[in-house]
Amino acid sequence: MTDSEESYPRLELHYPRPVIAFDIGGTAIKIVVVDARGDVVHTRSVRTPVGEENALLAALVDAVDSTRRDFPQASPAAIGVHITGLVDDDRGVVVLAEHLGLRNVAMRDRLAGLTGLPVAFGNDARGAGVAEFEMGAARGYHNAMVVSIGTGIGAAVFVDGRLYTADGFGAELGHMRTTAVGSTAGVVCACGGWGCLETLSSAKGVEGAYARATGTAPAGAERVFAAAAAGDPVAEAVVDSCIDALALAFAQVTAILSPEIIVVAGGLSGAGEQLLGPLRTRLDSLLTFQRRPVIARARFGGQAGVIASALIAGRLSGSTGNLSTGTRE
Structure with missing residues (x-):
């Protein structure tokens, strides 16, 4: 387990006790401890165990135990977790996380039982979206989409100020097809389909395309x-x-939902204007009468998911301040 070099903003929250937050991605687990003032006082990351739910739970429990041992003054009152994949937020169940090899895992209740702490749980892309909608680049907008691009691609969609979830099945942007019906062109996706957006435009997709072209x-x-x-x-x-591929996907979303802003989050957002500049130009070329959305980089970048985990953990611990409910009146 190694300390992270990232710096985090002070959260607009006041906790009665510290909380511990996890963002479980397809490659790494980000871990932060937030104190009662809303300051991130400790950060770590570990490689995500893939294909074995017990190994993943053991990594989370080890992080909690390490925090309790190494930082007794920051012993957490609650845990917040966001995880990649198809998630039933209400039941705390990972329905399917293809990149992690998980299916129908009651992650929230199992982690609570192993640690003795209350656990708040949700999908990572929706969590990142709520963080950006309430505190970040999408603040002040009523119709927005936050797209998290990392190992996979997920999204959070806000329509008329409310988070759209469709029982956890909504906004799976990474599995929009970029090929014709019945085509086996392109690359097979982790979901089993061919030509999904994330095979081209996720960090993993970019790495894979370069490796196939160069052999390196x-x-x-x-x-x-x-x-x-x-x-x-x-x-x-x-x-x-x-x-x-991203421009085409954004054009399709714009035609259906007409977001005022599309925020790009996740690890690939670190490319900045090298990604966003051409993306704006190509999206504009695909639109006709549609409202042009603002294309913006996330305020929290790749930190959005773990910040969102701190927010939902704070809700369990009785925090006050700028806590999100995923709605805006």
Whole structure:
């Protein structure tokens, strides 16, 4: 377990006691401890165990135990967890997390039983969306979409000030198809389908496309973007395909939902204007009469999910302040 170099903003919250927050992605688990003043006082990350729910739970329990042992003054009152995949927030169940090899796991109740702490639980993309909607780049808008691009692609959609969930099945943007019906062109997705958006435009998709083209696996999607900026023609083609597919997906969403703003979050948002500039141009070329959404980088970037976990943990611990309910009147 290693300390993170990231710096976090003070949260607009006041906790009676500290909370511990987890953001479980397809590659890494981000862990933060937030004190009673809303300051992040400790951060760590571990590699996500894949394919075994007991190993994942053991990693979470170990992080809680380590916090209690190493920081007794910050012993948590509650735990907040956001996880990638199809999640039933109300029941605290991971219905399907294809990148983690999980299906129908009662994660919330099992973690609560193992730690003796109350656990707040939800989908990572929706959590990141709520953080950006209440405290970040989408604050002040009523119709918004926050797209988290990491190992996979997820989204949070807000319509007339309310978070749209469809019982946990909504806004699975990463599984919008980029190929024709019945086609087996493109790459098979972790979900079993062909040509899903995240096979082209997620961090994992970008890495995979570059590896297939060159025979060399890059050390992260950010390296592919850096190579493209330096003039590598293969990297340029991979980045172009990533942006083209995102623009098409955003155009389809715009035609249906007409968001005022689309916020790009997650690890790939670190590419900044190298991603967002061409994305705006290509999206604009695809739209006709539709309202043009603002395309913005998330305020919290790749931190949005774990910040959202701190927010929902704070709700359980009785915090006051700018806590999100996922609605705006």
